Amino acid sequence: MTTSAAYPDSLGRLSTMARAELFQGPTLLESMPNLTKVCGGAQLYIKRDDCIPLAFGGNKVRQLEFYLGEAAAQKADTVLITGAVQSNFVRLAAAGARKLGMDCHIQLEERVAKSDPYYRQSGNVLLDRLLGATLHSYPDGEDEAGADRELHAIAERLTAEGRRPFIIPLAPGHKPYGALGYVVAAHELLAQIAEQGLPVSEVVVASGSGATHAGLLFGLRALGSPMTVTGVCVRRDAEQQYPRIWDRCAEIADLIEIDNPVQDGDVIVTDAYLAPGYGKNGEASLDAIMLCAQSEALLLDPTYTAKAMAGFLDSARRSKSSDALVFMHTGGLPAIFAYQNDLSDALDARAGS
Numbered sequence: 001m002t003t004s005a006a007y008p009d010s011l012g013r014l015s016t017m018a019r020a021e022l023f024q025g026p027t028l029l030e031s032m033p034n035l036t037k038v039c040g041g042a043q044l045y046i047k048r049d050d051c052i053p054l055a056f057g058g059n060k061v062r063q064l065e066f067y068l069g070e071a072a073a074q075k076a077d078t079v080l081i082t083g084a085v086q087s088n089f090v091r092l093a094a095a096g097a098r099k100l101g102m103d104c105h106i107q108l109e110e111r112v113a114k115s116d117p118y119y120r121q122s123g124n125v126l127l128d129r130l131l132g133a134t135l136h137s138y139p140d141g142e143d144e145a146g147a148d149r150e151l152h153a154i155a156e157r158l159t160a161e162g163r164r165p166f167i168i169p170l171a172p173g174h175k176p177y178g179a180l181g182y183v184v185a186a187h188e189l190l191a192q193i194a195e196q197g198l199p200v201s202e203v204v205v206a207s208g209s210g211a212t213h214a215g216l217l218f219g220l221r222a223l224g225s226p227m228t229v230t231g232v233c234v235r236r237d238a239e240q241q242y243p244r245i246w247d248r249c250a251e252i253a254d255l256i257e258i259d260n261p262v263q264d265g266d267v268i269v270t271d272a273y274l275a276p277g278y279g280k281n282g283e284a285s286l287d288a289i290m291l292c293a294q295s296e297a298l299l300l301d302p303t304y305t306a307k308a309m310a311g312f313l314d315s316a317r318r319s320k321s322s323d324a325l326v327f328m329h330t331g332g333l334p335a336i337f338a339y340q341n342d343l344s345d346a347l348d349a350r351a352g353s
C-alpha cells in the first residue's frame, strides 16, 4: 500500500519520499454560499479534509501517509504516538496502523482539565479503543520532551519482546514527515483553484503543532503562489507559534532538499481566538460552531476548527467581494461528542438569551 506521485521539480525530493496510501484525493473544494451571504464580502470556500474517509478523517491522515510510509519502509510492526486525551492524531494513527497491518500504542497526556465521562470516554477515546490500540497515560500535558522519552521507554520494552516499534515524536526538532502531507495538499489546492478559476487571496488554517500550517505555506510558496496563509493559534500564543512555523519550514526544506521558499512576512499567526486556552472555547469559537452548523450544516470541532473558523469569519467580514477565501477544514469531528456538556450548555445559553 505504498504510493508514489510525480510532483514538480520545485518540490525537490517530495516524489521520492516513502508514503503509505491512506486515502484517495483530492478532497472537495466546496463553495459556502450561505456563509458568504452572512459575511457579506469575498466568496467563501472550504477544503473538505474533514471528509477524508479513514475513521472520521481530518488533516492527520495526510500527515500519517508520510509517517507510516516511513514506518513501513523501516519494516515496523507497531506505531507509538502521544497526544491529548481527545487527540485526533492518535485516533488516526491507530486507524492508519490498522490499515497497514500494524499495532498501535497510544499515550494520552493530561492537557485539558476536564473530568466528565464524555471527555474521558467518548469521542476519540472510544474510537482509539474500538480500533484496538493499547492505551497508556502520561500525567503532564506540557512536557513534550518528557512525553517523547516515555514513548521511547515503551518502545524499548516492545523491542525486548521482539517487536519492531516506530515512534511518531511530539517535540519539535524531528524530521517533519507530517508537514509533507500539506505540501501535497498545497499542490492539490492550487490545481483546484486553477480549474475552478477562483481569485483566492487567503487560506485560513488551525495552527497547533504547525505541521499543517508550515506544510501548506511551504508548498504554496515553493509552487510560486503568493496566497496569504493565516494560521490560527489553537495551542500556544503567537509569539511561541511564529518561530515554530519558521523552524518547521526550514526543516521541510532540508528534508526534501530545496532552498526554503518561505520569506520574511510569509508566516502569519494570530492568537486572537486562543482564549481561554487549548481545548477550551470562548464566545467567538462557540458562535462559529453555531453559525456554521445553522447556515451551511457544516460541523466544526471545538478544539481546532472552531477557533480557526472564528478567525476565518473575521477575515471574511473584512474582505472584498472580488476576492475568494478558503477555509481548510482539518476535521476533529469525533471530539464534538466528547464536548457534549460544553456544547449543550452553549446551546442552552443561546436558547435562553
Ligand SMILES: Cc1ncc(COP(=O)(O)O)c(C=O)c1O
Pocket (backbone or CB within 6 Å): 058, 059, 060, 087, 088, 089, 206, 207, 208, 209, 210, 211, 212, 213, 301, 304, 305, 330, 331, 332, 333
Ligand atoms: C482537527 C485538527 N485540526 C488541526 C490540528 C492542528 O494541526 P497541526 O498539529 O498540524 O498544527 C489538529 C492537531 O491535532 C487537529 O486534530
